[in-house]
Amino acid sequence: MTAAPVPVLLVTGFLGAGKTTVVNQLLQHAGGRRIAAVVNDFGSINIDAELIAGASDGVVSLSNGCICCSLEGDLLRTLATILRRDPRPEHIVIETSGVADPAEVVRNLLDPVVFREAPLETVLCVVDAAAPPASLDDPLLRAQLRSADLVALSKTDLAEPAAAARIREAVRALRPAAVVMEAPEGRLPPALLFPPDPDAPHPDGPLADGPASQAPGGAPLDGSAPESFSRNRSRRERLRGDDVGPDGAAAPRRPRRHPAADRFETLSWTSPAPLSLPLLQAAIGRLAPRLARAKGLFEAVEQPGRQFLFQLAGGRATLVPAGTPAAGRPRARIVFIAELGVIPPEELRRTMEACTVPVLGE
Numbered sequence: 001m002t003a004a005p006v007p008v009l010l011v012t013g014f015l016g017a018g019k020t021t022v023v024n025q026l027l028q029h030a031g032g033r034r035i036a037a038v039v040n041d042f043g044s045i046n047i048d049a050e051l052i053a054g055a056s057d058g059v060v061s062l063s064n065g066c067i068c069c070s071l072e073g074d075l076l077r078t079l080a081t082i083l084r085r086d087p088r089p090e091h092i093v094i095e096t097s098g099v100a101d102p103a104e105v106v107r108n109l110l111d112p113v114v115f116r117e118a119p120l121e122t123v124l125c126v127v128d129a130a131a132p133p134a135s136l137d138d139p140l141l142r143a144q145l146r147s148a149d150l151v152a153l154s155k156t157d158l159a160e161p162a163a164a165a166r167i168r169e170a171v172r173a174l175r176p177a178a179v180v181m182e183a184p185e186g187r188l189p190p191a192l193l194f195p196p197d198p199d200a201p202h203p204d205g206p207l208a209d210g211p212a213s214q215a216p217g218g219a220p221l222d223g224s225a226p227e228s229f230s231r232n233r234s235r236r237e238r239l240r241g242d243d244v245g246p247d248g249a250a251a252p253r254r255p256r257r258h259p260a261a262d263r264f265e266t267l268s269w270t271s272p273a274p275l276s277l278p279l280l281q282a283a284i285g286r287l288a289p290r291l292a293r294a295k296g297l298f299e300a301v302e303q304p305g306r307q308f309l310f311q312l313a314g315g316r317a318t319l320v321p322a323g324t325p326a327a328g329r330p331r332a333r334i335v336f337i338a339e340l341g342v343i344p345p346e347e348l349r350r351t352m353e354a355c356t357v358p359v360l361g362e
């Protein structure tokens with residue numbers, strides 16, 4: 001007996017848009033579905049995998065490169081390993097890094113052998129609704145949107161309603177084929193993202209595993225019924241139409257575009273010493289205007305025995321408690337992403353070293 005195909009949800013979106021938040025929500029509201037997650041962080045420290053690890057059994061992290069270019073082989077090998085798991089997962093979620101062009105990943109997933117076993121079902125693009133509308137002029141974000149079947153507007157709680165409406169209209173204009181939904185704090189109806197197989201019989205209609213209205217996310221913004229997405233916009237069907245040839249083979253590859261190539265660099269910094277909160281705050285204040293994104297876990301000298309999660313996204317810095325520190329790990333691990341050459345690594349290292357406080361007796 002051949003195993004049933006395992007549909008793939010590909011999550012894309014710009015640096016700090018809210019992809020991990022959506023994936024975490026999804027895994028926490030999986031409703032008993034077996035979901036395998038693959039997370040790609042651009043830097044050598046995969047913070048995302050750690051943030052998701054608690055929510056999924058078997059998160060696979062692909063780090064120190066981008067799955068749209070240098071890690072494409074790793075992605076396909078990882079999928080093969082996941083498909084051999086016993087029991088086999090029912091869904092696979094792949095979170096791309098914020099610098100990935102999903103078109104490249106989509107093309108890899110369209111390989112006929114991969115597609116047969118792990119068909120790409122949905123491409124979800126997370127867009128920061130609180131970002132200035134000019135952010136949609138970014139070529140990388142536009143490339144991410146062009147691949148999307150479903151667009152989730154994150155951070156609607158932070159956005160001015162008028163500004164969020166402008167972002168929504170701009171998204172619709174850029175990608176009219178996509179369903180646009182609000183996803184405050186990452187909340188989306190899981191039934192939308194894991195649509196039941198349209199060919200399979202469903203006793204209670206198309207969303208037999210729970211109507212979208214009962215799920216935690218918002219309603220589609222275009223007024224359409226959520227099931228119209230899962231039934232009519234199946235990527236499998238669309239691909240049969242546009243990207244897959246009549247014999248089922250993937251269409252010839254178009255020339256590769258890398259809107260992100262040579263644009264961003266990741267600077268990973270670790271320290272065996274804890275950090276001073278006021279010194280860190282001052283350092284981030286100085287660095288933030290030149291940073292595209294930062295995130296990390298660290299211990300603060302003011303609150304020993306606790307760990308904090310630091311995030312800088314869309315110019316906003318946040319700090320939240322993140323449990324107790326793991327033994328054997330550096331006490332501070334922070335990933336900084338900036339446009340190439342904007343922050344000299346030595347300056348970053350000096351700035352961050354100045355935030356550390358050696359602990360007496362260690």
Ligand SMILES: Nc1nc2c(ncn2[C@@H]2O[C@H](COP(=O)(O)OP(=O)(O)OP(=O)(O)O)[C@@H](O)[C@H]2O)c(=O)[nH]1
Nearest residue numbers: 015016017018019020021098154155184185311313
């Ligand atoms: N207020 C608010 N904050 C959000 C929302 N969604 C995400 N965030 C915050 O935005 C920051 C970035 O969120 P992530 O989910 O890590 O973003 P990401 O797209 O995975 O980031 P990278 O892949 O690392 O670039 C975090 O501090 C989140 O807590 C939201 O709907 N509302």
